[in-house]
Amino acid sequence: MSDQELRKRLAAQLTAGGQLRTRPWQEAVEAVPRHEFLRGGFFDRLDTPGQPTAWTPVMPDDSLWLERCYEDESLVTQIAGAITPGDIRGEILRSPTSSSTMPGLVVRMLEDLQVEAGQRVLEIGTGTGYSTALLCHRLGDDLVTTIEVDAEVSARAGAGLGALGYAPHRIVGDGLAGHEDSAPYDRVIATCGIVTLPQAWIEQTRPGGIILATLGGWMYSSELARLTVKEDGTAFGRLLGGQISFMLARPQTPPPLGVLPDLDQGxxxxxxxxxxxxxxxxxxxxxxxxxxxxxxxxxxxxxxxxxxxxxxxxxxxxxxxxxxxxxxxxxxxxxxxxxxxxxxxxxxxxDGAPTLDRFEVTVTPERQTITWPTA
CATH class of the missing domain: 3.30.160 (Double Stranded RNA Binding Domain)
Known part of the structure; x- marks a missing residue:
């Protein structure tokens, strides 16, 4: 099956699953070849009972590589902050640090972003560049700014984007600080998990603009939140539900446990x-x-x-x-x-244990509050 046929099959699958809901994003999925952003390969997860999780590389010369690129699954592209699939042979036991998010989640978030033609978008976390390319196809390069903290990850994404003729504003830096030079934005979308929504994102979004981000914590339960920025510099919205999980933004990852306290005291x-x-x-x-x-x-x-x-x-x-x-x-x-x-x-x-999609999020310069409806 050709990559064009695989793209159409993926679009049909995501439409049937309800993630892909509108024609403009369907056209983008059918047009943008995901495999171009996975030319460096990806890692397969190996689970052995009683053993740590291991990862093994899958490279483009593998007979199943192309078809795997168009499955609705997340594909790990970097381990331990530096190691890519081409760097190893065999297995590695370190933790993933970058991935190509499953297409179903990518397009669900793009749909939930409620973006319209002509709007300016800031993407936090370029990753492989696939979601960036979808945004460029829909909006045009000049309206898309994407920021990535890892210079090597950004460079690989830039190569994939350039090969397809896309040239967004691609920034290497701390996404939690946003990118003031291209502000104000109509939409901000984060493809990393966060514990606290940065005030910079609110300040760089025009009143009435939307921020879409995954909020969670260090117990690793997280949810997608959509907030609207108000005239007074605050943001308000709700969780959207669905048990969405991303790798945490590196500056907001938990500190090392270090030496444990004396658990016999207290x-x-x-x-x-x-x-x-x-x-x-x-x-x-x-x-x-x-x-x-x-x-x-x-x-x-x-x-x-x-x-x-x-x-x-x-x-x-x-x-x-x-x-x-x-x-x-x-x-x-x-x-x-x-x-x-x-x-x-x-x-x-x-209060009746309301589901998370009924929770409300308020962010002010002083604090972030997440509440549920009372009985």
């Missing part, structure tokens, strides 16, 4: 809720609102599993474990992390 008491409640996506998102700087890990100690929340910068922690069918929690530091989480989850449940 105050211990029975927990109203067990650590298993945060296994559910929605519940974990709500828990993050109460402990936005906490990371979650599990440890095997004294013949039992302890579930730990740790705020490295604040110095607070909570360790939960199950004993004879009941949950106990031990907490230390200036904050009582699990007490805060329990209180937040209890209020959310009393």
């Amino acid at each position: 105050d211990e008491h029975a927990a109203l809720l067990g650590a298993d409640v945060v296994n559910a996506w929605d519940t974990r998102f709500v828990a993050q609102l109460a402990a936005p700087r906490a990371q979650r890990i599990s440890l095997s100690r004294d013949g039992r599993t302890e579930h730990v929340l740790l705020d490295v910068e604040g110095g607070s922690w909570a360790a939960l474990y199950e004993d004879s069918g009941r949950w106990l929690v031990r907490q230390g530091g200036s904050d009582r992390l699990w007490d805060d989480v329990q209180d937040h989850l209890t209020r959310w449940r009393k």
Whole structure:
């Protein structure tokens, strides 16, 4: 099957799935060859029970490479901040740091951006350049500014864009700072996860403009949010639902855990809720609102599993474990992390546990607030 046929097949698949909803974006998907942005190959994930996740390269000379480029899946293109598929033979055990997002999510976000012809767009996170090319096809090069923190990633994207004749304003820099030189923008779209929406994005978006970004936290539950910028320099909107997940913007990634505190110290008491409640996506998102700087890990100690929340910068922690069918929690530091989480989850449940697509987001120069409707 030719790449043109594969593009049309992908567009039909995304239309049937509801991600691709309008003709202009359908034309863009049918026109832009995704494989041109994957000429350097991608990594396949290898999961072996009891072993760390490994990654192995898939290069253009692989018989399935072209067809894989047009599957609706995310394809990892960089490991450990520097390693590309052509750099290794065999397997690598480090963590992914850049990828080509699954096309279904790319076009869903472009549709949710509600962009119109003639509008100026800032894209945070160029990545491979595929989504940038879709924007250029729809709007024209002069109306698209894309910023990428990794110079090598940006250069590879630039090569792919140039090969197809696209020439957006391509910037290497911290996307959290936006790009003031091309402002104001009608639309801002972020293809990285963020914990706190940067004020610079609001300042660089015209009143009435839209910002589309994935908001989450260090417990790794996140949701797509669409906010409208107001005349007073604030932004307001809602979560859109769908359990959307991106790699966090590098400046907002959690700090290293370092040396753990003495988990045998602290105050211990029975927990109203067990650590298993945060296994559910929605519940974990709500828990993050109460402990936005906490990371979650599990440890095997004294013949039992302890579930730990740790705020490295604040110095607070909570360790939960199950004993004879009941949950106990031990907490230390200036904050009582699990007490805060329990209180937040209890209020959310009393209000009927509304789904995340009903949550509202308000961002002012002073703070970011995410709330749910009360009963």
